[in-house]
Amino acid sequence: MDLKPTVLAIPFFLVTFILEWWAVKAGHAKGRYETKDALTSLAMGLGSVVVDTVFAFVGLWMLMLFSPYRLFDVPFTWWSFLIVFVAYDLIYYWKHRFAHIVRWWWSEHHTHHSSTHYNLTTALRQPWFGPLTGLVIIAFPLVLLGFSPEFIALSAGVNLVYQYWIHTETIGRMHPWFEAVMNTPSHHRVHHATNPRYLDANFAGVFIIWDKMFGSFVPELDHDKPVYGTVKLLESHNPFVVAYHELFSLLRDCWKDGPRPWRWVGRFINKPGWSPDGNHTRSSELKAAYLAAHPEQAGTPGLPVKYLKKQATNPAAVPAE
Secondary structure, eight states, X not given: OOOOHHHHTXXXXXXXXXXXXXXXXXXXXXXXXXXXXXXXXXXHHHHHHHHHHHHHHHHHHHHHTTGGGOSOOOOOOHHHHHHHHHHHHHHHHHHHHHHXXXXXXXXXXXXXXXXXXXXXXXXXXXXXXXXXXXXXXXXXXXXXXXXXXXXXXXXXXXXXXXXXXXXXXXXXXXXHHHHHHBOOHHHHHHHTBOSGGGTTOOOOSSBTHHHHHTTOOOOOOTTSOOOBSOSSOOOXXXXXXXXXXXXXXXXXXXXXXXXXXXXXXXXXXXXXXXXXXXXXXXXXHHHHHHHHHOGGGTTBTTBOGGGGGSOOSOGGGSOOO
């Protein structure tokens, strides 16, 4: 199966982001565009297509290792596609969540969050070594159930195409029933925000119900407008810096640790902001630091009372709202 939905959708991507860019610049739509930022995102998208095309076989090979052990042999039909599409979206939820809570995988996913703007070009800001991180292995249960790796790859591509349109400030909240079930621009703006309450929230791809089921849903609040980017801002428009900055940051931290492999493992598998000396700046510490300064916010969305009990290690690292 040679269909690549993300490649087939490139003309649609081009037309729509140009229209949004024009509408924003002309004052007809909400949002922000900065030429350097948008061009960087486009470069990242182009580079990602090349890298994914060259290394796509890695992910397929990893999943094919499980093919001999499949329990069923699911055919290629419309109904089987609906099943694998929903099942893959659940897999994607956990894949995406792991990309935020394990620093090795965050070193790749960091690229997508590096822009301080939020528009359709942000959706195209994709990493350049995704197939090599090994996270694709999380889809192995679908192979065991009888879905072919190629079928799973098709579902993953359609999933990514859906997520393109939710990267915008032009669209506000949608109809309540749609907001209740589907991932929307409002929900995904929260995911890209660095406001303390919004950290580690809304990991859904297509269906927001997964976040509601697993306790990671936070609604967008009118009085707490999303601030985009990463906690430690990446002030560069160089595509190679954007692609590999966090990976080299991880390796530099391990170098500073000296010949202590147990520390290297700790840095790779723990959350971003974890430190072997205990001076952490993880999302939990950032939430605690924010609540230490704003205790009246305890119990509001994204800021459970439990964070009042945590020791805030670095209040200065909390991004401004």
